[in-house]
Amino acid sequence: MSLAGKRVAVTGAFGSLGAAVVQAALAAGAKVAAVDRADAPADAHGALAFGGVDLADTVQAKAAIDAATKALGGLDALVNIAGTFRFETLADGSADTWDLLYRVNLRTAVAASKAALAHLPDGGRIVNIGAAAALKAGAGMGAYTASKSGVMRFTEALAEELKPRGITVNALLPSIIDTPPNRRDMPKADFSKWVTPAQLANVIVFLLSDQASAITGALIPVTGRV
Template identity: 70%
Template sequence: MNSSAQRVVVTGAFGALGRVVVQSLVASGATVAALDHAPAPAETTAGVHAFGGIDLADAEAARTALEQARQALGGIDALVNIAGGFHWETLAEGSLDTWDRLYRLNLRTAVAASQAALPFLLAAGGGRIVNIGAAGAVKAGTGMGAYAASKAGVARLTEAMAEEFKDRRITVNALLPSIIDTPANRADMPDADTSRWVTPEQLAGVVRFLLSEPAAAITGALIPVTGRV
C-alpha cells in the first residue's frame, strides 16, 4: 500500500487527536475525509474533505457519510476510528445511562463506521482499519468502569475483525493510549506532570505506520502507547 497516495477516512476528526492525525496524514501525502459529529470547520487545508454533523452511531448516517467520503476521495483505502468520548463516574454514584452513552460513543461508532467502510475497502482489494482503544481497558481504575468497558469492546471488535478479514487483505489494529496531552486533560489535571503523557503527534505517528506497507503483516494487534504513565 502506497501511503503517499492513500485515501483515508478519519472519524472524530475535529477533536484534539483527530485534527493532528488528519494533519499528519495529509503531510505524508494522503487525502483525507474528515468526519465528526461537530460542525465542519468553515475552512480546511488542501487534501482534506470535511463532513460535520454526523451521528456515526446511527447505521444509516454512517453509511451515508462513508458514501460521501468515497465520492470525495474516489475510493477508500483506510479507516481510522477516533470518534469517542470519556466520562469519569463511580459505580456507586453513577447512572446506567452513562454506560449506554459511552458504549454508543466509543464502540457503536467504530462498529457502524467499519461496517459502512468495508464494502469500499474490499472493492479496493484490501486496506487498513485503525481503532483508538485505551490502556484503561486492560486494567480499569476507580470511576473508569463505563469508559473502560466500552474501550474493551473496541479491543474485542479489533480482534474479531482482524480474524474475519485477514484473508481479504484488510488489517485491523488498535492503539491503547494512556493519558493524551490535550487541552481538556490539562484543564482537568492541572497539577499533573504532562511530560509523562502521550502527545497526539506520537499517536499520529503510530497510526501513520499502521497504514503503511511495512505494517502489512500486523493485524489484530492491541498496541500500548502509554508514554511514562
C-alpha cells in the first residue's frame, strides 16, 4: 500500500499507537507531521515533530495543524489518535472524569479536524480512534465509552458532511491494544490475543490510501483475537 506523495498529520503521535502509525505511514512513503501534548522524543522516526500541544484547546490545535501543514507543504490526511482511558465506577468516581475524557478523547479530534478542514483537499482523509468497548459499556466504563461513542458519532456526522468533497472520515474500534502499559497493568493476560499497534497502523495506512476512497463513515472493529 503506497502513500507516496501524501502529507499526513498524526495526533497522539508519541504514544504507543501513534508511534506505530507514524512509522507505518513513513514506510509507505508519506511525509508525516507528529503532533502531541507530550514533549517530542529525541527520535521521531523521521517525522516532523510538534510537541507540547494541547489539541483540546482550539487555538493550540489550529496553530499546530497550520504549522504542520506549512512544514509538510500541504495536508492530505489527519489521523486523530490523541486519547486516554479511565476505569471508574460512578459510586467511587468523579463527575470531573466525564469532562476529562470528553476533552481528551472527543474534543481533541473535533478541534484538530476543524483545523484540518481549512487545508484538506477534495479526496482527503480523516481517521479517528473509537473503541470496541464503546459498543456496549461495562461497569466502570461509562465515562470512557461515552467519550468514545462521541468520537464514533462525530465520525459518522463528519463523513456525511464531507461526502460532497470526497473527503472520507472513518474510525477504527480497537479492543485492548498490546502496549507496554497494558502489559504492565494486566501481567497475567494472554498478550497474543491483543491487537498490536502495527496491525492497527496497517488498517489506517489502507484507509489513507487511494484504494480506500469508497469507504466513509465506517466504524471498523480491529480486535485481534479478543
